[in-house]
Amino acid sequence: MSTIFPGYFISFEGIDGAGKSTHIDAFGKLLQDRYPDQEVIMTREPGGTLLGEQLRNLLLESPMDLETEALLMFAARREHLAQVIEPALKAGKIVISDRFTDASFAYQGGGRGLSLTKLNELEFWVQGREKGALLQPNLTILFDLPGSIAEARRSKVRAPDKFEKMDLEFFERVRQEYLRRAKENPKRFHLVDATQTQESIWNGLKDLRINL
Ligand code: TYD
Numbered sequence: 001m002s003t004i005f006p007g008y009f010i011s012f013e014g015i016d017g018a019g020k021s022t023h024i025d026a027f028g029k030l031l032q033d034r035y036p037d038q039e040v041i042m043t044r045e046p047g048g049t050l051l052g053e054q055l056r057n058l059l060l061e062s063p064m065d066l067e068t069e070a071l072l073m074f075a076a077r078r079e080h081l082a083q084v085i086e087p088a089l090k091a092g093k094i095v096i097s098d099r100f101t102d103a104s105f106a107y108q109g110g111g112r113g114l115s116l117t118k119l120n121e122l123e124f125w126v127q128g129r130e131k132g133a134l135l136q137p138n139l140t141i142l143f144d145l146p147g148s149i150a151e152a153r154r155s156k157v158r159a160p161d162k163f164e165k166m167d168l169e170f171f172e173r174v175r176q177e178y179l180r181r182a183k184e185n186p187k188r189f190h191l192v193d194a195t196q197t198q199e200s201i202w203n204g205l206k207d208l209r210i211n212l
Helices: 020-034 050-061 066-090 101-111 116-127 147-157 168-184 198-207
Strands: 008-014 040-044 094-098 139-144 189-193
Touching (some): 008 020, 008 066, 020 139, 040 066, 066 101, 101 116, 101 168, 139 168, 147 168, 168 189
Parallel strands (some): 008 094, 008 139, 040 094
8 A cells, every 4th residue: 555645656676687677577467466456557767658758769869968867767757657657556556667766866876976965856856745745666676686797688688778888887886876775765675686597586576475
């Protein structure tokens, strides 16, 4: 049960190549089977709306000033919340998003060096609700692994986008910021050791207790 809305909000996070995409759809199906009366909505960031997907194309391909990048990420997020996430949570649905605000802290903050003060302000602006409440995922599943292993996995499967072209040090900084956010919000985060085999990761996800 969300603290603000009756639905339940889950985000999947991790550095590129950590393996979250391998499991996210299956996890959505698992929850849909387990909770047949509650619709499960699958979405992603940047993206999730028509405008958001247009911004995604720009964000993933065009080099840009760091603050422009952060503002566009949060602009896409505002639209995503307004059009998709909040209406679904109000209607009591389960929303699963492939990335959310932790990715902005990790990539624009940890990776590219945007100040945490600015990121906190943007987070509050876009996710702040009445009486100082902040809309956050109820659960964030973080796929964690060393940057070097993720890099080796990435090079096998796909042509890199703008972020995936970054070097190992960048991804180590991204990883450390994810871990800092996880330490700061231990109740919200569930850490997955993404160096495990796909099978053991999936078994762990299946056993994850969710209190709707
Ligand atoms: P990703 O989710 O990995 O999608 P795909 O599996 O199709 O590559 O790609 C999204 C990229 O956007 C990823 O490199 C992280 C980056 N990103 C940010 O830099 N900041 C953000 O706030 C978000 C949501 C994503």
